[in-house]
Amino acid sequence: MKIHEYQGKAILRKYGVAVPRGEMVTTREEAERVANDLFHDGAKGVVVKAQIHAGGRGKGGGVKIAKSVDEAGQLAGKMLGMTLITHQTGPEGKKVQRLLIEETLPIERELYLSIVLDRAVGKPVFMASASGGMEIEEVAAKDPNAIIKEWIEPGLGLGAFQARKIAFKLGLKPELVNQAVKFMQALYKAYDETDASLMEINPFITASDNRLFALDAKLNFDDNGLFRHPDLKDLRDITEEDPLEVEASKYGLNYIKLDGNVGCMVNGAGLAMATMDIIQYAGGMPANFLDVGGGANAEQVTHAFEILLSDKNVKAVLINIFGGILRVDTLATGVVQAAQQTKIQLPIVLRLEGTNVEQGREILKASGLNFIVAETMKDAAEKVVAAAKGAR
Ligand code: GDP
Ligand code: MN
Numbered sequence: 001m002k003i004h005e006y007q008g009k010a011i012l013r014k015y016g017v018a019v020p021r022g023e024m025v026t027t028r029e030e031a032e033r034v035a036n037d038l039f040h041d042g043a044k045g046v047v048v049k050a051q052i053h054a055g056g057r058g059k060g061g062g063v064k065i066a067k068s069v070d071e072a073g074q075l076a077g078k079m080l081g082m083t084l085i086t087h088q089t090g091p092e093g094k095k096v097q098r099l100l101i102e103e104t105l106p107i108e109r110e111l112y113l114s115i116v117l118d119r120a121v122g123k124p125v126f127m128a129s130a131s132g133g134m135e136i137e138e139v140a141a142k143d144p145n146a147i148i149k150e151w152i153e154p155g156l157g158l159g160a161f162q163a164r165k166i167a168f169k170l171g172l173k174p175e176l177v178n179q180a181v182k183f184m185q186a187l188y189k190a191y192d193e194t195d196a197s198l199m200e201i202n203p204f205i206t207a208s209d210n211r212l213f214a215l216d217a218k219l220n221f222d223d224n225g226l227f228r229h230p231d232l233k234d235l236r237d238i239t240e241e242d243p244l245e246v247e248a249s250k251y252g253l254n255y256i257k258l259d260g261n262v263g264c265m266v267n268g269a270g271l272a273m274a275t276m277d278i279i280q281y282a283g284g285m286p287a288n289f290l291d292v293g294g295g296a297n298a299e300q301v302t303h304a305f306e307i308l309l310s311d312k313n314v315k316a317v318l319i320n321i322f323g324g325i326l327r328v329d330t331l332a333t334g335v336v337q338a339a340q341q342t343k344i345q346l347p348i349v350l351r352l353e354g355t356n357v358e359q360g361r362e363i364l365k366a367s368g369l370n371f372i373v374a375e376t377m378k379d380a381a382e383k384v385v386a387a388a389k390g391a392r
Contacts, residue, residue, distance in 0.1 A: 001221045003235045004051040006100040008199075008217035015190040017183060018213045022102030024051065031076030034101040035069045043103035048075040051098040053240040055202075055218065056086030058133075062096065065104055072101065097239065105213060110203035111170055112136060113184065115152075115191045124152045126188065128166045132203030158188040176206060183212050194232060195225030244307050251303045253292055260285025261388050263314035263346075265304055267292050267321050267331075275320050278377055284385030287314045294325045301334025302341070309342055316347045316388035318380055323354030332360040336367040347372060347387035351380035 009019040021041070023034045035046045050062030057063050062084045066072035076099055085093035110132030118125040128148040131139050139146055148169045150162040163181040172180055183204075191199045198220040205215050226233050238246050248255030254269070258276075262284050266272040272291045279286050288311060292304050308317060321331050331352070339348070351374045352360055364371050372387065374380035 001223055001226060001232075001236055002053045002240070003219055003221070003232075004053065004098065004100075004237065004240075005049065005217050006051055006098070007235045008219040009100075009214065011194065011219065012187070012190055012214055012217055015193075016186045017190065018211065019217070020047075020102045020105055020213055020215065022046075022100055025076070025099050025101055026080070026097065028073050028077040028080065031099060031101050032069050032073040035066065035072035038101070038103045039069060041103075044106075045104035046072050047102050047104050048072055048079060049100040049102065050079050050082075050084050050096040051100055052084055052089070052094040052096060053237070054084075054086055054088035054094060056088050056135075057084065060084050060086035060089075062086070076101070094240065105205065105211075105215070106208040107203075107205050107215075108208045109206045110215075111205065112139070112200075112202045113187065113204045114198070114200040114202070115188060115196070116198050118151065121151055123154060124188075124191065126150045126152060126158060126162070126166065126184065128170055130170055132205065136200075136202070152188065154192075157192065158185050160185070172206065173210075175210060176212065179210075179212055187214075194219070194229060195222045196220065197222045244310060248290070248304070248307050251300050253290065253296075253300065253304050253307070255291075255304075255307055256289040257311065258286050258288050259313075260287045261313050261315040262384050263287045263290075263308040263311065263317040265290050265292060265301075265308060265317065265319045265321075267294060267296065267324075267326050271320065271322055274377070275318065275381075278381040279318070279385060282378070282381035282385040284381070284388055287311055292326070296326050296331075296334075298330055298334035298337060301331055302338040305335065305338035306342060309344060309346070314346065316349065316384050317344075318384040319348065319350045319352070320377065320380060321350075321352050321354070323352065323356060323360070327356045328352050328354055328360030329356040329363060332363040336363060336369065339367070339369050347384075347390075349374055349380050349384040349387060351375075351377060 006024040025031045038046050046066050048064050050057050064075045066075050079096050082096050083093040084096050112129040112132045114127045129139050152158050160181050163184040167177045167180040200218040201214045203215050205213050242257050262279050264286050266275050269291050276286045349372045374383050
């Protein structure tokens with residue numbers, strides 16, 4: 001699960017990580033009130049930051065500095081409701097509905113800090129780089145040695161000696177080192193205790209008055225750990241998520257939208273992966289990844305079908321099922337129901353194997369609907385790609 005920057009900063013603040021003073025607002029009037037408060041409290045300027053679940057806002061025009069309350073209001077008025085396009089939003093962009101109004105700080109250096117799980121090593125890795133503000137992927141491509149890494153023993157946490165090593169390698173001034181150690185250890189504690197899967201502070205800044213701040217905060221949480229954190233669950237903003245993915249999650253379906261035109265319904269993540277591959281091998285592009293799971297019932301299959309078909313890019317559908325716990329006759333019943341309810345006009349290619357496959361085929365035949373039955377996966381992929389190309 002992703003959250004907004006202002007929510008991430010509120011969590012970090014609780015753990016003792018310094019973040020700039022500021023507040024989230026949804027109207028121009030609120031923006032002016034917060035800016036006014038900040039200027040009264042001695043801020044030299046305020047920064048108006050679009051809150052969307054994507055990075056690269058700075059370059060896309062979603063981070064602007066104001067020198068007065070009026071200017072902050074004008075910027076907020078322009079930014080609220082606009083569609084912000086960054087390299088992480090895709091070409092359709094994201095609508096800005098919330099802003100963070102924050103004090104500006106006298107930035108001396110912009111650095112980079114992050115924590116992720118290193119699956120190859122089986123431990124969290126703390127990463128740092130002196131090139132703050134730059135994408136870490138860019139740093140990794142240009143100069144991989146510029147990325148400082150410390151692997152963390154989960155039972156021990158980030159050791160002070162490790163944090164000191166990072167601080168020295170970043171070239172922090174000696175008088176900042178102790179503060180930096182506390183800062184990094186607090187970050188790791190927040191990452192660990194919230195079951196985060198990613199924490200990225202880019203930039204992590206040193207200010208000219210020798211204070212350290214998280215100027216940006218990106219936090220993702222492991223969905224499988226969310227049941228332990230009811231308070232974090234409330235931070236979910238479903239308006240930032242793909243509506244079809246939200247719909248699918250209601251029915252326990254694992255759906256991810258992709259860019260192609262072949263809709264796929266598959267049971268089991270491994271078979272779904274193989275299906276994606278073989279569609280591309282046949283010269284096509286999948287429109288989605290949809291795993292109905294091992295134990296899906298007819299109702300779930302119907303919902304899965306509706307979700308597939310509400311993607312306007314879908315020109316043909318491939319149903320690739322290996323009946324195990326999910327019996328093929330159950331699936332066939334669901335497919336026929338859904339096809340009748342949605343009055344589907346698109347070609348549907350089926351490749352079915354496994355438990356009760358004969359009964360399943362009978363149900364399909366008896367429905368009188370026009371399905372294309374394939375023998376093998378390769379055959380199915382070729383047929384559906386051809387159908388997608390030929391479809392109106
Ligand atoms: P991102 O582009 O989505 O990662 O958004 P960031 O929050 O990282 O902001 C992008 C850039 O805006 C930062 O790298 C800073 O250079 C600048 N920026 C952000 N907040 C402030 C601030 O309070 N003061 C100043 N002077 N610059 C800021
Ligand atoms: Mn950033």
